[in-house]
Amino acid sequence: MEREEKLRGETRAVWATVICFVVGAVAGMLLLAGDARPLTGPGGLALPVAVTSGGVAAAAFATSTLMHRRAETGPMPRWQAVISDLSTIALTVAFGAVTVMGVLLTAEILAVGLQGLQLAAVGGGLLAGVASAVGGRFAFGAGVGLRTADLSALLFGFLVIGTLFAMVTSADPRWWEENFSQLGAGWAFNGTLVVAGLLIATVGSYIGRDLHRMLGDSALRRIAVVVALWAATGVALAAVGLLPLHRVPIPHDIAAFATLGLFVGAAAATVTAIPAPPRALLITSVGVGLLIVVAVVLWVPFGLYSATALEAVVVGLGLLWMATLVRVLAILAPVQSLPSARRSPLRAESPRASSPSP
Numbered sequence: 626m627e628r629e630e631k632l633r634g635e636t637r638a639v640w641a642t643v644i645c646f647v648v649g650a651v652a653g654m655l656l657l658a659g660d661a662r663p664l665t666g667p668g669g670l671a672l673p674v675a676v677t678s679g680g681v682a683a684a685a686f687a688t689s690t691l692m693h694r695r696a697e698t699g700p701m702p703r704w705q706a707v708i709s710d711l712s713t714i715a716l717t718v719a720f721g722a723v724t725v726m727g728v729l730l731t732a733e734i735l736a737v738g739l740q741g742l743q744l745a746a747v748g749g750g751l752l753a754g755v756a757s758a759v760g761g762r763f764a765f766g767a768g769v770g771l772r773t774a775d776l777s778a779l780l781f782g783f784l785v786i787g788t789l790f791a792m793v794t795s796a797d798p799r800w801w802e803e804n805f806s807q808l809g810a811g812w813a814f815n816g817t818l819v820v821a822g823l824l825i826a827t828v829g830s831y832i833g834r835d836l837h838r839m840l841g842d843s844a845l846r847r848i849a850v851v852v853a854l855w856a857a858t859g860v861a862l863a864a865v866g867l868l869p870l871h872r873v874p875i876p877h878d879i880a881a882f883a884t885l886g887l888f889v890g891a892a893a894a895t896v897t898a899i900p901a902p903p904r905a906l907l908i909t910s911v912g913v914g915l916l917i918v919v920a921v922v923l924w925v926p927f928g929l930y931s932a933t934a935l936e937a938v939v940v941g942l943g944l945l946w947m948a949t950l951v952r953v954l955a956i957l958a959p960v961q962s963l964p965s966a967r968r969s970p971l972r973a974e975s976p977r978a979s980s981p982s983p
Contacts, residue, residue, distance in 0.1 A: 634769065641689070641765040642758050645681050649757020652677045654750030661743040664736040670744060671732035674753040675725045682760035683721030687713075689768025700964040708830055708852075715827045716776075720767065722820040723783045724760035726813075730790040731756075773831040774951040780824045781944050787817025804932040806877065809869040818866030822859040828947070829855020829891065835958035836898055837965070845970040847898050854891035861887050888943060895950065899957070909949040913942045 656673045665671045690713055698706040736742075744752065767775060788805070791814035800807035808814035833852035836844065864880035896902050896910055917939055924935045 637692075638762060638766055641685060642762040645685055645761025645765075646754040646758035649677055649681045649761070650750045650754030652681075652750075653753025653757075654746045657744075657746045657749035657753075659746065661745040662749065663741075663743050664732050664739065666736075669732075670749045670752065671729055671736075674732070674749065674756055675728035677753045678728050678756035678760045679721040679725035681757035682724040682764040683717045685761035686720045686764035686768045687717050689765040690717075693769045697962045702965055702968060704969060705965050708833075712827050712830045715823050716767075716771070719779065719783070719820055719824050719827070720760075720764040722816070723779065723786070724756070724764070726783065726786045726790055726817065727760070728756045729813075730786050730793070733790065733793050771831075772951075772955055773828065773835055774948075774955050776824065776828045776831055777944075777947050777951045780821060780828060781948070783824065784817065784821055784940070784944075787813060787821070791817065801933045802931060805936050806865075806870040806881070809866070809877075810871055815866040815869055819863045822861070822863030822866070824859070825862060826856045826859030828951075829859065832895060832951070832954065835954040836895075838958045838961070838963045839954075840898075840900070841963070842965055842967050844898070845965065845967060847894075849970045851891065851894045851898050854887060854894050858884060858887040858891050885939075892946065892950075899953075903953050903957075906949055906953045909946055913946045916942055 653674060656677060657670065663669050698709050701709065767779075788808070791808040791811060792800075794811060794813055795808055796810065797807060805814070809818075829852050832855060833848045836848045836851065840848070861880050861884040865877060865884060868876045868880055870877045892910070896906060899906070920935055920938045920942075923929045924932070
């Protein structure tokens with residue numbers, strides 16, 4: 626029975642891919658009507674194809690979520706359902722943004738290897754169809770049963786793709802001599818940080834969901850603190866992108882340091898909320914902390930590398946720690962949804978307590 630259900634799910638995914646291809650191809654042909662265009666540059670194919678495929682991927686995720694997980698919020702109290710719905714909206718935006726950035730980066734790479742290539746409406750439309758099919762298939766599959774570990778991988782992939790695209794399109798080829806904030810002169814890096822902030826806040830919401838499934842309503846206040854800290858971290862990271870260094874340097878630096886401090890606070894609160902944290906998580910937490918200290922010491926007194934390298938090391942270690950955290954939660958947390966019995970995560974009373982148990 627389980628095998629048959631998986632096969633039916635795979636069939637639905639195939640049909641979703643076909644529909645995404647057709648929608649993307651038709652929309653691409655309509656948008657690209659006229660003379661043949663190059664892959665990149667002014668009037669190029671990249672941006673219309675990216676926007677088309679991003680819209681299709683976002684729609685595929687939203688459709689899949691409604692098909693497979695609409696009933697989850699039914700038995701939940703209003704506050705829990707609202708958090709779930711907001712997370713879905715944020716992820717819809719994120720899947721669209723990931724697809725857009727992925728297509729733009731791919732176009733830049735192809736333009737180097739296929740110099741002089743120009744495509745008319747039909748060729749550009751087929752390109753948009755392929756990009757929409759790939760992004761739509763990935764997004765549709767995610768909507769079936771998204772886990773916290775999947776979000777962590779999505780965050781990592783999006784940061785890498787967005788940063789690489791910002792690098793290859795940067796007007797200053799020597800930006801790396803200072804720090805990553807120098808990439809903020811363009812929209813690509815700033816947009817990447819804003820969407821990454823949205824993803825971090827959503828990851829925090831899913832971490833709270835996993836902790837609730839593990840600990841129940843009795844731990845809701847502690848869980849609310851954890852979720853709030855992750856949300857604040859995401860807001861601070863988004864502020865780094867919204868406040869570019871070359872325009873408002875002091876607010877930019879404040880937002881950057883706030884992001885780092887809030888991330889550490891959210892990480893500490895999450896670890897302490899897990900009863901008897903597993904050895905793998907403790908070892909990773911201590912190891913990452915020590916490595917960050919070593920990296921800072923090698924940078925400040927000795928100057929062995931630039932601030933850009935230090936930022937890359939710190940971000941990489943932070944993502945490594947987060948990957949360990951979400952894998953541990955995937956092992957510890959039950960898969961089944963757990964509707965709360967509380968009117969509010971900050972109140973102790975339960976509206977169902979007065980009703981007799983069946």
